[in-house]
Amino acid sequence: MSITIRHITKKFGNFTALENVSLEVPSGCLLALLGPSGSGKTSLLRIIAGLEHADRGSILFQDEDVTRQAARDRGVGFVFQHYALFRHMTVFENVAFGMRVRKLPKAEVNERVHELLALVRLEGLGHRYPSELSGGQRQRVALARALAVRPRMLLLDEPFGALDAKVRQELRSWLRRLHEEMHVTTVFVTHDQEEAFEVADKVVVMRQGKIEQIGTPQQVFDHPATPFVMDFLGNVNVFHGRVQAGTAHVGPFQLAYDDYQHDEPREATAYVRPHELEIERSPSTTAALQGVVVQINPSGAVVKVRVRLDEFGLELTVDLVRDRAQLLALKLNDVVFVRPKSARVFMPEIEYSI
Numbered sequence: 001m002s003i004t005i006r007h008i009t010k011k012f013g014n015f016t017a018l019e020n021v022s023l024e025v026p027s028g029c030l031l032a033l034l035g036p037s038g039s040g041k042t043s044l045l046r047i048i049a050g051l052e053h054a055d056r057g058s059i060l061f062q063d064e065d066v067t068r069q070a071a072r073d074r075g076v077g078f079v080f081q082h083y084a085l086f087r088h089m090t091v092f093e094n095v096a097f098g099m100r101v102r103k104l105p106k107a108e109v110n111e112r113v114h115e116l117l118a119l120v121r122l123e124g125l126g127h128r129y130p131s132e133l134s135g136g137q138r139q140r141v142a143l144a145r146a147l148a149v150r151p152r153m154l155l156l157d158e159p160f161g162a163l164d165a166k167v168r169q170e171l172r173s174w175l176r177r178l179h180e181e182m183h184v185t186t187v188f189v190t191h192d193q194e195e196a197f198e199v200a201d202k203v204v205v206m207r208q209g210k211i212e213q214i215g216t217p218q219q220v221f222d223h224p225a226t227p228f229v230m231d232f233l234g235n236v237n238v239f240h241g242r243v244q245a246g247t248a249h250v251g252p253f254q255l256a257y258d259d260y261q262h263d264e265p266r267e268a269t270a271y272v273r274p275h276e277l278e279i280e281r282s283p284s285t286t287a288a289l290q291g292v293v294v295q296i297n298p299s300g301a302v303v304k305v306r307v308r309l310d311e312f313g314l315e316l317t318v319d320l321v322r323d324r325a326q327l328l329a330l331k332l333n334d335v336v337f338v339r340p341k342s343a344r345v346f347m348p349e350i351e352y353s354i
């Protein structure tokens with residue numbers, strides 16, 4: 001079941017929470033709404049759910065206009081960050097609840113609950129109470145409960161937000177696998193870019209009530225449409241400067257820049273991700289700048305290195321793959337040379353990659 005969002009505007013008093021937002025969620029897609037706090041993600045999710053009504057615009061489920069339909073008639077399943085399971089009910093009863101309300105036959109309810117508990121990998125825990133489960137298990141019960149009434153789509157608002165990093169990580173891959181089994185159209189709110197990129201087929205980056213970019217995780221990461229998206233994706237070295245006559249003078253770097261050949265200088269900002277910087281023991285080009293290693297942190301598959309460029313009063317973050325780090329055998333206070341392998345330069349209204 002696809003979702004079409006057309007020109008949605010939502011105000012709270014004088015404050016515009018969503019401004020003319022349009023979006024298509026294809027059937028069977030797992031889409032992440034990603035953005036900083038207050039960017040309008042939850043408001044949009046609540047409008048899709050029917051828990052909130054837009055001032056302008058419409059919502060369609062497939063070809064059906066549901067804009068004025070009440071939440072209970074829309075057939076959506078929800079999971080929220082602090083999803084309150086019924087504490088006095090067992091896991092089994094929590095999952096069965098919606099079906100009992102709909103007065104489904106007992107045998108059918110039993111069968112479906114068992115099926116769902118297997119799906120969320122909680123077989124054998126039906127007799128427990130929520131207080132006897134871990135946070136991650138509770139969120140899986142919440143998801144089973146949302147799925148019990150065969151919703152037309154799933155809406156998840158920071159479902160793993162309250163859990164610790166390791167459990168979040170497990171639940172992300174679990175959610176992805178579950179989605180591949182079920183193919184229920186799902187909209188997922190998160191402010192965590194890693195989570196969005198790992199789980200979603202499509203990512204929508206929001207800012208101040210508007211959509212900044214829509215794309216696959218790869219498209220958004222490799223081709224951020226705006227400086228905001230680049231910045232929000234985090235962990236980026238930012239250099240301000242100008243472009244002029246085929247050269248970008250950004251921060252300490254002078255880079256060949258063929259796309260702008262005019263003599264008239266234009267203001268520009270360059271963004272270089274940590275993995276786009278190279279560290280060398282001796283300078284291979286004139287673009288390499290001398291610095292001192294001030295921090296070395298192994299972090300998963302990469303080693304994060306901070307290099308201070310005293311001459312420019314700057315510190316850069318560089319990600320080295322393990323092999324490269326081993327080869328360089330860096331130590332604190334080593335003198336090294338840093339060189340950008342690639343950079344993304346934004347001029348107001350124009351973006352180029354070099």
Ligand SMILES: Nc1ncnc2c1ncn2[C@@H]1O[C@H](COP(=O)(O)OP(=O)(O)OP(=O)(O)O)[C@@H](O)[C@H]1O
Nearest residue numbers: 012015017035036037038039040041042043044191
């Ligand atoms: N009922 C309300 N009354 C007044 N303002 C509201 C209401 N709901 C949301 N807002 C405001 O609208 C803006 C968008 O809120 P929303 O919850 O959609 O953002 P969000 O991107 O989901 O943020 P978060 O990640 O913090 O939940 C915020 O500035 C918020 O304060």
